[in-house]
Amino acid sequence: xxxxxxxxxxxxxxxxxxxxxxxxxxxxxxxxxxxxxxxxxxxxxxxxxxxxxxxxxxxxxxxxxxxxxxxxxxxxxxxxxxxxxxxxxxxxxxxxxxxxxxxxxxxxxxxxxxxxxxxxxxxxxxxxxxxxxxxxxxxxxxxxxxxxxxxxxxxxxxxxxxxxxxxxxxxxxxxxxxxxxxxxxxxxxxxxxxxxxxxxxxxxxxxxxxxxxxxxxxxxxxxxxxxxxxxxxxxxxxxxxx
Amino acid sequence: xxxxxxxxxxxxxxxxxxxxxxxxxxxxxxxxxxxxxxxxxxxxxxxxxxxxxxxxxxxxxxxxxxxxxxxxxxxxxxxxxxxxxxxxxxxxxxxxxxxxxxxxxxxxxxxxxxxxxxxxxxxxxxxxxxxxxxxxxxxxxxxxxxxxxxxxxxxxxxxxxxxxxxxxxxxxxxxxxxxxxxxxxxxxxxxxxxxxxxxxxxxxxxxxxxxxxxxxxxxxxxxxxxxxxxxxxxxxxxxxxxxxxxxxxxxxxxxxxxxxxxxxxxxxxxxxxxxxxxxxxxxxxxxxxxxxxxxxxxxxxxxxxxxxxxxxxxxxxxxxxxxxxxxxxxxxxxxxxxxx
Numbered sequence: 382x383x384x385x386x387x388x389x390x391x392x393x394x395x396x397x398x399x400x401x402x403x404x405x406x407x408x409x410x411x412x413x414x415x416x417x418x419x420x421x422x423x424x425x426x427x428x429x430x431x432x433x434x435x436x437x438x439x440x441x442x443x444x445x446x447x448x449x450x451x452x453x454x455x456x457x458x459x460x461x462x463x464x465x466x467x468x469x470x471x472x473x474x475x476x477x478x479x480x481x482x483x484x485x486x487x488x489x490x491x492x493x494x495x496x497x498x499x500x501x502x503x504x505x506x507x508x509x510x511x512x513x514x515x516x517x518x519x520x521x522x523x524x525x526x527x528x529x530x531x532x533x534x535x536x537x538x539x540x541x542x543x544x545x546x547x548x549x550x551x552x553x554x555x556x557x558x559x560x561x562x563x564x565x566x567x568x569x570x571x572x573x574x575x576x577x578x579x580x581x582x583x584x585x586x587x588x589x590x591x592x593x594x595x596x597x598x599x600x601x602x603x604x605x606x607x608x609x610x611x612x613x614x615x616x617x618x619x620x621x622x623x
Numbered sequence: 624x625x626x627x628x629x630x631x632x633x634x635x636x637x638x639x640x641x642x643x644x645x646x647x648x649x650x651x652x653x654x655x656x657x658x659x660x661x662x663x664x665x666x667x668x669x670x671x672x673x674x675x676x677x678x679x680x681x682x683x684x685x686x687x688x689x690x691x692x693x694x695x696x697x698x699x700x701x702x703x704x705x706x707x708x709x710x711x712x713x714x715x716x717x718x719x720x721x722x723x724x725x726x727x728x729x730x731x732x733x734x735x736x737x738x739x740x741x742x743x744x745x746x747x748x749x750x751x752x753x754x755x756x757x758x759x760x761x762x763x764x765x766x767x768x769x770x771x772x773x774x775x776x777x778x779x780x781x782x783x784x785x786x787x788x789x790x791x792x793x794x795x796x797x798x799x800x801x802x803x804x805x806x807x808x809x810x811x812x813x814x815x816x817x818x819x820x821x822x823x824x825x826x827x828x829x830x831x832x833x834x835x836x837x838x839x840x841x842x843x844x845x846x847x848x849x850x851x852x853x854x855x856x857x858x859x860x861x862x863x864x865x866x867x868x869x870x871x872x873x874x875x876x877x878x879x880x881x882x883x884x885x886x887x888x889x890x891x892x893x894x895x896x897x898x899x900x901x902x903x904x905x906x907x908x909x910x911x912x913x914x915x916x917x918x919x920x921x922x923x924x925x926x927x928x929x930x931x932x933x934x935x936x937x938x939x940x941x942x943x944x945x946x947x948x949x950x951x952x953x954x955x956x957x958x959x960x961x962x963x
Contacts, residue, residue, distance in 0.1 A: 382891035432825050433825075434821065455825075455828055455829045462801065463825075466822065470822035471819070472823070474817075475818060476950075479949050481812065483823065483828065484826040487829075488826055490827075492808060493808050513951035514952055536826060
């Protein structure tokens with residue numbers, strides 16, 4: 382498989398608060414890479430460094446062989462990096478249709494008229510079609526999560542970053558979102574997927590990366606990572622001298 | 624046909640009534656001096672200027688999330704540029720107005736590079752600070768008449784009717800520009816930035832470029848607006864031309880009363896503002912108390928109807944006279960459930 386993303390020895394900080402240090406990993410075309418780790422491990426910070434909201438102060442981010450470390454978020458989006466947010470960030474006063482239209486037009490560098498057809502298609506795929514003309518501030522959480530995915534999908538990404546799509550949902554709702562993730566996997570888009578609750582993702586990822594205090598602790602097949610003593614320790618805080 | 628599409632005017636009874644109303648309003652405005660009285664002409668001249676000003680503040684704050692307290696700078700710069708060009712170089716008024724707009728626009732570009740990295744209140748205060756600094760700088764120059772300011776000499780020979788047409792033509796052109804801008808791809812991007820600037824960037828919207836364009840548009844139009852006002856009033860007193868209370872406070876009042884983030888809100892707000900300020904200025908015993916009254920009215924509206932008059936009506940009746948909304952039902956043929 383071709384390498385689509387390379388995070389190479391990345392250090393990132395919010396002001397003086399250093400979050401990521403010496404983090405390296407690769408993602409390969411078409412795979413689903415799950416990223417797990419306890420609170421504060423730097424999962425969302427890593428997403429921000431990949432999509433351009435945070436510029437690392439050291440290290441490189443390479444996308445399809447191109448150094449994008451210092452590129453702006455909107456340019457990265459047009460290159461093919463889409464993302465969703467853990468806490469949904471809809472464009473409140475716009476309708477669901479308009480929300481997705483923004484991503485479909487701007488994320489692909491097309492005119493609004495050219496983007497309309499794909500927008501409607503994405504709304505159908507994500508189960509939001511019937512709510513197209515509803516202002517997005519009226520949506521409940523499940524639909525907001527759907528809208529996040531719809532917007533990410535509408536930018537026609539080759540790499541999609543999913544930030545805790547299941548967080549805050551009831552079990553029944555988690556199932557609905559998981560169906561959507563399964564659909565995304567079928568489209569061949571490379572997915573980097575963060576989840577705090579490991580159980581939801583362990584079975585549907587190709588590879589797992591576990592982060593702890595801003596660096597990679599362990600990487601490999603889900604079964605191997607889940608069985609690791611180190612992972613158990615960072616999550617459960619097992620004593621060293623048991 | 625293309626133009627009709629942009630105004631979302633479809634071949635339905637409702638749209639025909641709307642089109643007829645717009646045409647009638649334009650005809651009334653363009654013919655007013657031939658049948659209206661002198662005072663009506665004067666009042667509508669003022670309305671054209673204040674509505675334009677309100678639309679510019681609305682474009683920044685209501686549609687792009689840029690709360691500016693510095694619009695008075697463009698007013699002053701546009702007016703002084705017009706006076707200097709016209710008085711010293713004999714440039715015709717119309718050309719002087721447009722060049723004044725260009726000078727304002729150039730300043731808006733400079734400000735954008737300096738200030739657009741700031742957000743919210745920091746941006747607001749910084750724009751105000753630059754406007755204050757500009758007048759303090761300007762009054763040092765004999766060229767701009769120091770503290771006395773300048774007269775727009777060529778404007779002294781204009782009739783009230785000619786001044787009226789400066790104002791009304793500007794208003795109609797600006798209204799058209801605002802509607803086209805909001806209905807364009809840029810407008811859609813601005814809405815996204817206003818609602819969530821982080822998510823807009825990761826959806827592909829270029830943040831700085833979009834804000835820069837909207838700053839340039841408001842800089843140019845507000846500069847022209849300043850020129851038109853001082854063609855009507857002839858004497859440009861610098862501290863008044865660069866006054867936050869004369870201009871930006873009026874603009875905020877107009878937009879808040881009318882309805883922020885609506886196209887027709889500044890029109891309603893501007894009409895009310897001009898009537899109110901004219902009425903209050905006849906009550907001479909009140910002195911500067913009239914500012915207090917305007918403030919009380921604005922606060923009352925914010926409490927009772929935070930969306931403003933037009934915003935509240937639109938919310939209640941689900942109807943917009945001129946809309947920038949992209950309805951999906953306009954593109955699909957199958958019936959959608961009526962829930963909303």
